Amino acid sequence: MERLSGKVAVITGGATGLGAAMATRMAAEGASVAVLDTDKDSGAQVVASLTAVSPQSAFYPCDVTSEDEVRSVFSAIADSFGKIDILVNNAGRHGPAGRHRLGRGLPGLG
Numbered sequence: 001m002e003r004l005s006g007k008v009a010v011i012t013g014g015a016t017g018l019g020a021a022m023a024t025r026m027a028a029e030g031a032s033v034a035v036l037d038t039d040k041d042s043g044a045q046v047v048a049s050l051t052a053v054s055p056q057s058a059f060y061p062c063d064v065t066s067e068d069e070v071r072s073v074f075s076a077i078a079d080s081f082g083k084i085d086i087l088v089n090n091a092g093r094h095g096p097a098g099r100h101r102l103g104r105g106l107p108g109l110g
């Protein structure tokens with residue numbers, strides 16, 4: 001059963017891991033999927049595997065920490081798809097976070 005027929009899904013961090021799995025499943029359920037990621041090779045590979053069942057799916061290189069890139073990519077998605085039904089804010093790094101020392105090298109701070 002195609003539960004997402006006619007829907008447009010946007011998945012950040014969709015090139016690998018959980019994001020790629022969600023993109024694959026949503027495409028299988030009939031959605032057109034916009035995959036956003038900094039990893040261009042994996043993103044292109046994932047979308048190539050989706051297009052057999054979801055021909056409109058597309059990869060958009062995008063670093064979600066850049067507001068300019070996000071604005072520009074969402075504008076391109078709006079032009080191509082005309083709407084967004086599902087947004088998955090998945091991009092990120094799993095695992096121990098690095099330690100940051102506030103004030104290092106700043107005048108007046110330790």
Ligand SMILES: NC(=O)c1ccc[n+]([C@@H]2O[C@H](COP(=O)([O-])OP(=O)(O)OC[C@H]3O[C@@H](n4cnc5c(N)ncnc54)[C@H](O)[C@@H]3O)[C@@H](O)[C@H]2O)c1
Nearest residue numbers: 013015016017018037038039063064065090091092093094
């Ligand atoms: N895997 C887990 O057990 C788990 C548990 C809790 C939370 N999460 C969260 O779920 C999300 C996915 O986890 P995963 O295990 O699939 O990770 P993953 O590392 O396999 O995939 C993350 C994807 O996000 C992309 N990405 C990273 N920074 C980005 C950025 N600034 N802009 C665009 N894309 C970016 C990476 O290139 C990668 O393709 C992460 O946000 C993670 O923190 C995962």
